[in-house]
Amino acid sequence: MNLAMNSPIKETTKAFISQFETGEALPFGETKRQQAVGFLQNAVLPGQKTEDWKYTSLMPITTKEFQQPENYASRSLDICNIPNLEAHTIVFVNGALHSVNMLPGFDSDLMIQSFGSMNETAQIIAEKYFAHLTPPDLDIFTALNTAYGNKGTMIFVPAKRQVQKPIHIQHLTDTNIPIGIQHRNLVIVWEESSVTILETYHGTKQNSTFRNQVTEVIVAENASLSYFKFQHEGRNASHIEQCNVMQQANSQTAFFTVSLSGEIIRNTLRIRINGEGAHAGLKGGYLLDNIEHVDNYTEVHHIKPHSTSNELYKGIIGGQATAVFSGKIQVYPDAQKTQAYQSNKSVLLTDTANVYTKPQLEIYADDVKCSHGATTGQINEEALYYMMTRGISKTEARKLLIGAFLEEIFNEFGVKEVEEYVHRCIQEKMDSIH
Amino acid sequence: MLTIKNLHAEIDGKKILKGLNLQINPGEVHAIMGPNGAGKSTLASVLAGKEAYEVTEGSVDFDGKDLLAMSTDVRACEGLFLAFQYPVEIPGVSMTTFLKASVDAVRKYKNLPELSAKAFLQYMREKQQMVEITKELTNRAVNEGFSGGEKKRNEVFQMAMLDPKLAVLDETDSGLDIDALRVVANGVNQLKNENNAFVVITHYQRLLDYIVPDFVHVLYDGKIVKSGPKSLALELEEKGYDWIKEETIA
Ligand SMILES: Nc1ncnc2c1ncn2[C@@H]1O[C@H](COP(=O)(O)OP(=O)(O)O)[C@@H](O)[C@H]1O
Ligand SMILES: [Mg+2]
Numbered sequence: 001m002n003l004a005m006n007s008p009i010k011e012t013t014k015a016f017i018s019q020f021e022t023g024e025a026l027p028f029g030e031t032k033r034q035q036a037v038g039f040l041q042n043a044v045l046p047g048q049k050t051e052d053w054k055y056t057s058l059m060p061i062t063t064k065e066f067q068q069p070e071n072y073a074s075r076s077l078d079i080c081n082i083p084n085l086e087a088h089t090i091v092f093v094n095g096a097l098h099s100v101n102m103l104p105g106f107d108s109d110l111m112i113q114s115f116g117s118m119n120e121t122a123q124i125i126a127e128k129y130f131a132h133l134t135p136p137d138l139d140i141f142t143a144l145n146t147a148y149g150n151k152g153t154m155i156f157v158p159a160k161r162q163v164q165k166p167i168h169i170q171h172l173t174d175t176n177i178p179i180g181i182q183h184r185n186l187v188i189v190w191e192e193s194s195v196t197i198l199e200t201y202h203g204t205k206q207n208s209t210f211r212n213q214v215t216e217v218i219v220a221e222n223a224s225l226s227y228f229k230f231q232h233e234g235r236n237a238s239h240i241e242q243c244n245v246m247q248q249a250n251s252q253t254a255f256f257t258v259s260l261s262g263e264i265i266r267n268t269l270r271i272r273i274n275g276e277g278a279h280a281g282l283k284g285g286y287l288l289d290n291i292e293h294v295d296n297y298t299e300v301h302h303i304k305p306h307s308t309s310n311e312l313y314k315g316i317i318g319g320q321a322t323a324v325f326s327g328k329i330q331v332y333p334d335a336q337k338t339q340a341y342q343s344n345k346s347v348l349l350t351d352t353a354n355v356y357t358k359p360q361l362e363i364y365a366d367d368v369k370c371s372h373g374a375t376t377g378q379i380n381e382e383a384l385y386y387m388m389t390r391g392i393s394k395t396e397a398r399k400l401l402i403g404a405f406l407e408e409i410f411n412e413f414g415v416k417e418v419e420e421y422v423h424r425c426i427q428e429k430m431d432s433i434h
Numbered sequence: 435m436l437t438i439k440n441l442h443a444e445i446d447g448k449k450i451l452k453g454l455n456l457q458i459n460p461g462e463v464h465a466i467m468g469p470n471g472a473g474k475s476t477l478a479s480v481l482a483g484k485e486a487y488e489v490t491e492g493s494v495d496f497d498g499k500d501l502l503a504m505s506t507d508v509r510a511c512e513g514l515f516l517a518f519q520y521p522v523e524i525p526g527v528s529m530t531t532f533l534k535a536s537v538d539a540v541r542k543y544k545n546l547p548e549l550s551a552k553a554f555l556q557y558m559r560e561k562q563q564m565v566e567i568t569k570e571l572t573n574r575a576v577n578e579g580f581s582g583g584e585k586k587r588n589e590v591f592q593m594a595m596l597d598p599k600l601a602v603l604d605e606t607d608s609g610l611d612i613d614a615l616r617v618v619a620n621g622v623n624q625l626k627n628e629n630n631a632f633v634v635i636t637h638y639q640r641l642l643d644y645i646v647p648d649f650v651h652v653l654y655d656g657k658i659v660k661s662g663p664k665s666l667a668l669e670l671e672e673k674g675y676d677w678i679k680e681e682t683i684a
């Protein structure tokens with residue numbers, strides 16, 4: 001008999017997985033799903049000894065019991081609303097599709113569809129690209145999502161389409177019981193197209209929720225994508241995300257990840273630049289207090305020559321909160337003339353706040369420019385004093401400084417309404433941090 | 435307006451002000467001169483309420499109120515202004531945001547309504563012209579990448595925006611060329627009236643050709659050791675501070 005079979009971690013894993021069950025099967029991806037189910041038989045949860053999870057304990061998630069989402073009654077979606085924003089929207093409440101609203105005059109080829117109600121063309125595309133960039137057995141959370149999740153969004157932008165208005169994926173949790181949600185996004189931006197996507201997470205109550213999400217993104221030749229993820233689901237909301245991106249030649253991406261509340265947030269953003277002349281932008285920001293924990297794990301793979309990436313993560317950490325940043329840049333032997341820059345800057349508001357930064361450069365080509373840097377500091381007391389000598393209160397001065405520090409993360413998203421909204425949410429959260 | 439009595443202050447246990455007395459009335463301009471390290475900037479910081487300084491003895495009365503009991507921002511709202519010897523750069527905070535926050539805070543303190551965005555910009559433009567500060571500068575982050583002279587001019591600009599009762603200018607003239615000096619002096623002279631007062635800390639009597647002081651004080655080793663009319667500044671320029679030292683010791 002295998003000893004490992006009865007090890008505590010195996011037991012915990014079994015119990016954890018057994019909480020989730022298969023819903024109605026989807027009309028695509030069955031082979032992948034079976035693979036995932038198979039993988040889960042012997043999978044174990046990562047522990048502190050797992051290198052990539054060294055600073056993030058899953059205990060807060062694995063020690064809770066999550067139930068299937070309640071049915072959604074007609075509750076208010078107001079808190080998901082971004083003032084004055086005109087966007088195509090797809091809304092999920094407690095994981096289930098609530099509505100799809102396309103703005104008038106949209107291009108009829110543009111697909112914004114829920115997994116549960118896809119048309120035939122969408123199903124064919126999904127069959128081909130579902131779990132294409134994210135193997136079902138990549139890790140336990142991916143497998144869990146692939147095996148048991150049947151909710152998701154598919155966005156398909158056909159070739160040569162400039163989608164003028166942003167697409168807004170809204171997630172709302174509104175629940176009285178702890179719930180577990182599996183969600184999936186499949187985003188395909190075809191040649192010479194461009195699109196802006198905003199994905200927001202909000203919660204109405206302070207209940208525990210666990211969200212396990214997989215996002216797959218393909219950006220074809222000469223296409224461009226701007227993708228903003230705004231996590232503000234509440235301080236007891238946990239979110240584990242696996243986002244895998246593939247970029248082709250001369251494509252452009254700009255990813256923004258802003259985390260304003262969460263118990264355990266783990267964002268994996270893995271970008272494979274598999275074509276010449278492409279550029280990837282990765283920006284992340286967080287403002288944490290209490291025992292909030294945000295772990296951003298990023299990888300940028302430069303596979304072909306002449307591509308560039310620029311990565312900047314910045315955060316303010318108060319209370320006993322923890323921020324983890326891992327940034328891996330891998331330059332493949334072929335990828336000459338790569339330029340890859342990475343930076344992580346943290347400001348600690350208290351002595352009990354924690355920050356862990358782990359840059360990792362693996363460079364196998366010789367004619368490249370790569371750099372990384374990390375700084376950790378405190379609020380600039382001289383600047384605070386200077387502002388106070390102009391009549392500005394300490395609280396207000398801190399808000400201005402923190403707002404300015406984080407501003408850089410999202411002020412180039414290009415949708416003014418979103419930038420203003422995020423700015424305001426940051427100011428509001430500042431009011432509750434001392 | 436301001437009455438400083440027997441002021442003693444220290445930083446990190448080092449005694450710097452050692453029994454300083456000074457009386458300032460509305461409508462007056464006072465110049466404070468003195469050698470490096472005498473405690474001139476310390477006096478400015480103690481008046482502004484910088485936390486690192488500890489007042490161990492003495493009192494400061496500002497228009498009937500105990501200045502030392504107020505926090506830095508309240509002192510500013512009450513009408514005290516400090517033009518810094520070394521203005522601080524605040525990356526990411528635009529001049530406009532900063533000035534709006536400042537003007538709003540002071541107005542709120544005085545129970546005045548907030549200025550509309552339009553009225554504020556109008557007000558800012560007026561003051562900008564007064565100190566000949568370009569729009570290009572006000573579009574930038576506070577002091578970020580400003581030259582030495584621009585930073586000093588920006589201090590006077592902020593002073594003009596806040597129109598304080600009492601302004602302390604700490605070596606606003608150092609490092610300025612003659613044109614910039616004139617701009618700074620013009621700003622002060624335009625703001626000057628019978629209800630406000632200025633304390634001009636300087637090394638050079640040059641500035642005092644433009645801003646004419648009613649009194650000149652010599653600050654030496656943490657105390658005001660000599661006061662006199664404007665001619666004292668000329669005398670200091672000619673003879674340096676050594677004769678004062680001798681007088682003080684004698
Ligand atoms: N943080 C500090 N710790 C100890 N001594 C200080 C500190 N800051 C200033 N000083 C000392 O205080 C004295 C007065 O400084 P300052 O007020 O700046 O002089 P002034 O402006 O007249 O040139 C100097 O001897 C200076 O070295
Ligand atoms: Mg000085």
